[in-house]
Amino acid sequence: MQNMEALPYFPGCTLKQRAAGLDRSARDVFSALGSPLAELPGWNCCGATFPLTVENLLDLTGPARILASARAEGTRLAVACAACYNVLRRTNHLLRTDADKREKVCLFIESEYDGDLEVVHLLELLHREIGYGHVRQALRRPLEGLRVAAYYGCLLLRPAVEVGFDDPEDPVLLDQLLAAAGAAPVSYPHRGECCGGYLAVRSEEAALEASKRVLTAVSAAGADVVVTSCPLCQYNLDRRQGIIARQEAGFRPVPVLYFTQLLGLALGADGEGYRLDEHYVDPRPLLRERGLADV
Amino acid sequence: MQMMRPGQTRALIIGAGIAGIQAALDIANSGYEAVLVDRLPSVGGHMAQLSETFPTLDCSQCILTPRTVEVGHHPHIRLYTYSELTGLQGQAGGYTATIRRRAAYVRWDLCTGCGLCQSRCPARVPAEFEGLLGERRAIYTLSPQAVPNKPVIDREHCRYFSTGRCRVCERLCPVGAIDYEQQDEVFEEPVGAVIVATGYQLLPLAALPEYGGGNVPDVIDGLQFERLLSASGPTAGVVRRPSDGRVPGRVVFIQCAGSRDPERGRPYCSKFCCMYTAKHALLYRHRVHDGQAIVFYIDIRAAGKGYEEFVQRAMDEERVLYLRGKVSKVFRQGDQVMVWGTDTLSGRNVEIAADLVVLAPAAVPDPSQAELARILGLTIGEDGFVEVRDAQLAPVDTLRPGVFVAGAAAGPKDIPETVAQASAAAARILSLFSRWERAAQVQVQADGGS
Amino acid sequence: MKVALLPEGLRSRLQQRVEEASGQNVLACYQCGKCSAGCPVAGVMDLLPNQVIRLVQLGLVEEALTSQTIWYCAACLTCAARCPKGVDLPRVMEALRELAMERSGDHLPPDRLPAEALAEWPQQAVIGGFRKYTW
Numbered sequence: 022m023q024n025m026e027a028l029p030y031f032p033g034c035t036l037k038q039r040a041a042g043l044d045r046s047a048r049d050v051f052s053a054l055g056s057p058l059a060e061l062p063g064w065n066c067c068g069a070t071f072p073l074t075v076e077n078l079l080d081l082t083g084p085a086r087i088l089a090s091a092r093a094e095g096t097r098l099a100v101a102c103a104a105c106y107n108v109l110r111r112t113n114h115l116l117r118t119d120a121d122k123r124e125k126v127c128l129f130i131e132s133e134y135d136g137d138l139e140v141v142h143l144l145e146l147l148h149r150e151i152g153y154g155h156v157r158q159a160l161r162r163p164l165e166g167l168r169v170a171a172y173y174g175c176l177l178l179r180p181a182v183e184v185g186f187d188d189p190e191d192p193v194l195l196d197q198l199l200a201a202a203g204a205a206p207v208s209y210p211h212r213g214e215c216c217g218g219y220l221a222v223r224s225e226e227a228a229l230e231a232s233k234r235v236l237t238a239v240s241a242a243g244a245d246v247v248v249t250s251c252p253l254c255q256y257n258l259d260r261r262q263g264i265i266a267r268q269e270a271g272f273r274p275v276p277v278l279y280f281t282q283l284l285g286l287a288l289g290a291d292g293e294g295y296r297l298d299e300h301y302v303d304p305r306p307l308l309r310e311r312g313l314a315d316v
Numbered sequence: 317m318q319m320m321r322p323g324q325t326r327a328l329i330i331g332a333g334i335a336g337i338q339a340a341l342d343i344a345n346s347g348y349e350a351v352l353v354d355r356l357p358s359v360g361g362h363m364a365q366l367s368e369t370f371p372t373l374d375c376s377q378c379i380l381t382p383r384t385v386e387v388g389h390h391p392h393i394r395l396y397t398y399s400e401l402t403g404l405q406g407q408a409g410g411y412t413a414t415i416r417r418r419a420a421y422v423r424w425d426l427c428t429g430c431g432l433c434q435s436r437c438p439a440r441v442p443a444e445f446e447g448l449l450g451e452r453r454a455i456y457t458l459s460p461q462a463v464p465n466k467p468v469i470d471r472e473h474c475r476y477f478s479t480g481r482c483r484v485c486e487r488l489c490p491v492g493a494i495d496y497e498q499q500d501e502v503f504e505e506p507v508g509a510v511i512v513a514t515g516y517q518l519l520p521l522a523a524l525p526e527y528g529g530g531n532v533p534d535v536i537d538g539l540q541f542e543r544l545l546s547a548s549g550p551t552a553g554v555v556r557r558p559s560d561g562r563v564p565g566r567v568v569f570i571q572c573a574g575s576r577d578p579e580r581g582r583p584y585c586s587k588f589c590c591m592y593t594a595k596h597a598l599l600y601r602h603r604v605h606d607g608q609a610i611v612f613y614i615d616i617r618a619a620g621k622g623y624e625e626f627v628q629r630a631m632d633e634e635r636v637l638y639l640r641g642k643v644s645k646v647f648r649q650g651d652q653v654m655v656w657g658t659d660t661l662s663g664r665n666v667e668i669a670a671d672l673v674v675l676a677p678a679a680v681p682d683p684s685q686a687e688l689a690r691i692l693g694l695t696i697g698e699d700g701f702v703e704v705r706d707a708q709l710a711p712v713d714t715l716r717p718g719v720f721v722a723g724a725a726a727g728p729k730d731i732p733e734t735v736a737q738a739s740a741a742a743a744r745i746l747s748l749f750s751r752w753e754r755a756a757q758v759q760v761q762a763d764g765g766s
Numbered sequence: 767m768k769v770a771l772l773p774e775g776l777r778s779r780l781q782q783r784v785e786e787a788s789g790q791n792v793l794a795c796y797q798c799g800k801c802s803a804g805c806p807v808a809g810v811m812d813l814l815p816n817q818v819i820r821l822v823q824l825g826l827v828e829e830a831l832t833s834q835t836i837w838y839c840a841a842c843l844t845c846a847a848r849c850p851k852g853v854d855l856p857r858v859m860e861a862l863r864e865l866a867m868e869r870s871g872d873h874l875p876p877d878r879l880p881a882e883a884l885a886e887w888p889q890q891a892v893i894g895g896f897r898k899y900t901w
């Protein structure tokens with residue numbers, strides 16, 4: 022579908038700072054495809070994690086506020102960050118299905134909201150509305166022959182009933198998108214296993230334990246690049262490769278990119294603002310070699 | 317010339333538990349005669365003692381009674397209760413069974429089953445049917461639903477027999493059925509085939525000294541607990557512990573007490589304990605809402621239809637705590653029973669102060685089985701149960717032609733499996749009967765035509 | 767002989783609190799261990815996830831509170847997604863974390879986080895860490 026009106030879009034804190042490259046590339050992709058993203062005015066932090074105890078309503082107020090103000094802008098809210106997506110989508114589900122909690126939370130945030138906003142991830146939009154066929158037609162620099170490892174992580178997949186738009190044990194939508202963009206997705210077993218998430222804050226060792234499992238599988242599958250939609254996954258998978266390379270003789274570092282970065286370049290963006298120089302495993306040699314960027 | 321021998325198409329069934337009952341009804345309803353023998357004064361076996369049955373929680377008496385009543389009235393069933401087989405001569409198609417009926421000291425032909433005799437009997441005796449947790453009189457029936465509903469006098473405890481004075485029951489009986497002079501009677505029955513359906517017994521607690529050896533009043537076995545759960549039981553269905561009649565607030569159930577213990581108990585799995593223990597824990601929680609039920613198990617075998625779901629229901633809905641491990645020791649401390657166990661899953665040893673401990677002792681063959689096997693010329697397996705001809709392909713055939721086995725007599729099994737085996741054994745016999753009849757008909761035709 | 771006493775009563779007070787806070791029936795868990803088998807951080811945990819829930823089942827909540835495992839849990843929901851009994855173990859972990867911090871305060875006070883790391887970590891990690899490790 023072309024020339025849609027601008028989509029209300031929630032970037033979130035990380036995309037304004039460490040993951041600015043995700044924000045910028047996401048905007049590029051959607052502009053190139055004719056549906057520019059329109060940042061939600063006056064947004065606040067979603068809280069980064071969904072509260073797991075049943076009476077913790079306080080931590081729902083942040084995301085609830087976002088939902089309520091987005092509803093004033095339209096019926097849908099597009100999200101790029103997997104974590105924000107997870108939190109917003111779960112909160113929305115809860116407010117939709119639990120009238121009692123909805124009432125209390127609305128009282129806290131002093132807004133009316135009845136859960137009728139639709140929270141959608143960019144990947145879901147590309148698949149369902151823009152269509153992979155349209156992506157293929159818009160390609161300027163197809164990712165011909167690029168061996169990509171699509172990494173979904175936890176937050177797009179679980180809990181499936183609340184957030185899932187793909188098969189939680191065998192997700193395919195990112196693979197299919199990359200294939201539509203000309204790449205050759207590699208098959209590896211840990212596409213939805215956890216990277217270690219926020220554990221980095223407390224224990225490098227624990228985060229390493231988790232990300233190593235994913236990365237050794239990626240490396241063994243012969244991928245040229247890992248692709249994700251989550252800033253924390255990007256960080257964990259990218260940051261730890263140096264350590265793993267020191268520990269494991271046969272380990273071959275693989276750059277980790279946001280799917281929008283790769284897609285943006287394929288759609289002809291120049292990579293301006295993608296902050297590729299901030300990645301730990303430098304993706305630029307690969308991108309230059311494949312004629313995807315001159316950065 | 318081939319002719320039908322007398323009694324050739326009659327079946328002898330030893331044991332009138334649910335196995336014997338089912339087989340007798342199948343045979344009798346096919347138009348053949350069944351001779352049903354049980355040692356006890358009435359039929360039903362262990363099923364008559366059960367409260368509710370897993371996994372449907374049907375009232376056991378309610379689903380059993382229509383069948384016992386049918387057995388009691390069936391024109392093709394000759395019932396010998398309070399009786400035992402003392403001899404079997406001949407061969408398949410031509411056996412003569414010798415049955416000895418013990419003196420009941422009551423003329424059952426006169427008795428109307430009114431029960432007046434029992435009401436005033438001065439001798440009170442712990443009732444075997446109630447697992448010794450209730451009382452009966454010296455003149456008694458097993459239960460109010462007994463079939464036949466005719467009493468017997470237990471000579472050992474009867475006042476008159478021991479002191480020469482009393483005869484209260486005689487005075488009360490409105491039809492003059494009491495007969496202190498009655499003697500054992502011996503009957504001979506010609507039969508063509510036999511089913512052994514003598515069931516099981518529970519390993520006596522004395523064989524489990526580490527669990528109190530039967531000397532701790534608040535350590536009981538599963539059948540005793542069934543009676544505590546039964547509305548018709550000694551506590552009218554209120555769970556009260558034997559020592560002081562208190563309703564126990566914490567009950568520990570111990571599975572595999574003597575089962576799967578090649579060293580000191582029985583090597584085999586008793587098969588129905590996992591399920592009845594889950595049932596016990598669940599029913600206890602139904603009766604005592606704030607009670608705590610803890611089960612020790614080494615693994616849970618719940619392979620029947622709806623069984624696993626039933627066990628999970630006990631855990632999920634009734635909050636029964638399952639601890640994985642065998643209990644080492646059970647002993648009395650004050651008015652509680654201490655249980656020393658372990659939970660191998662957490663690696664914790666646990667000590668539990670319980671109000672009541674319910675054991676699931678190994679199911680063992682009826683003690684009479686060895687003698688019965690001698691009489692019948694059967695082989696007994698290493699486990700003590702009747703050996704079958706081929707465990708895979710002839711599971712209800714014994715090594716002796718014309719003699720079959722069904723139910724727990726061949727090894728522990730639950731009611732559905734027992735009933736299936738009983739029908740299988742009946743079918744094996746019915747096929748013999750019809751083969752014999754056909755052969756005789758062919759012979760008659762051949763003779764007639766010559 | 768090391769003997770752990772089961773607490774008095776049907777449910778210990780703490781067990782009840784964990785169940786209420788997490789919204790989970792811990793006795794539904796039949797200890798199959800599937801949660802532990804798939805946990806991405808099991809290798810560095812002192813107790814496996816199924817052992818944590820076991821302690822709660824046994825009423826030994828105090829012990830669960832001293833375990834490092836509750837802090838290692840990444841709330842990745844892998845275990846919950848695959849649990850055959852529908853036990854949402856990450857919710858139990860969160861309830862335990864909250865209970866532990868209610869007693870002993872922040873697990874990881876924000877001022878103990880190194881400045882250079884704060885600059886390096888994605889904001890999402892820092893905020894997530896605050897949510898999980900501070901009270």
Ligand SMILES: Cc1cc2nc3c(=O)[nH]c(=O)nc-3n(C[C@H](O)[C@H](O)[C@H](O)COP(=O)(O)OP(=O)(O)OC[C@H]3O[C@@H](n4cnc5c(N)ncnc54)[C@H](O)[C@@H]3O)c2cc1C
Nearest residue numbers: 331333334335355361362369370515516538723724730731
């Ligand atoms: C505590 C407990 C609870 C149970 N709960 C359930 C349940 O909920 N559901 C379920 O499916 N199963 C249950 N069972 C199993 C059930 O009891 C058996 O499956 C069933 O009783 C087997 O029937 P049977 O006829 O083979 O043997 P029995 O019931 O043992 O009957 C054998 C009969 O043979 C008679 N007999 C024995 N020897 C002789 C002899 N030499 N001469 C004459 N007569 C003799 C006995 O007097 C008895 O009447 C439970 C078992 C126990 C111990």
Ligand code: SF4
Nearest residue numbers: 795797798799801849
């Ligand atoms: S996977 Fe579920 S049932 Fe199995 S041990 Fe873990 S919590 Fe218990």
Ligand code: SF4
Nearest residue numbers: 805839840842843845
């Ligand atoms: S949610 Fe926690 S316990 Fe469960 S798999 Fe993830 S890290 Fe392990």
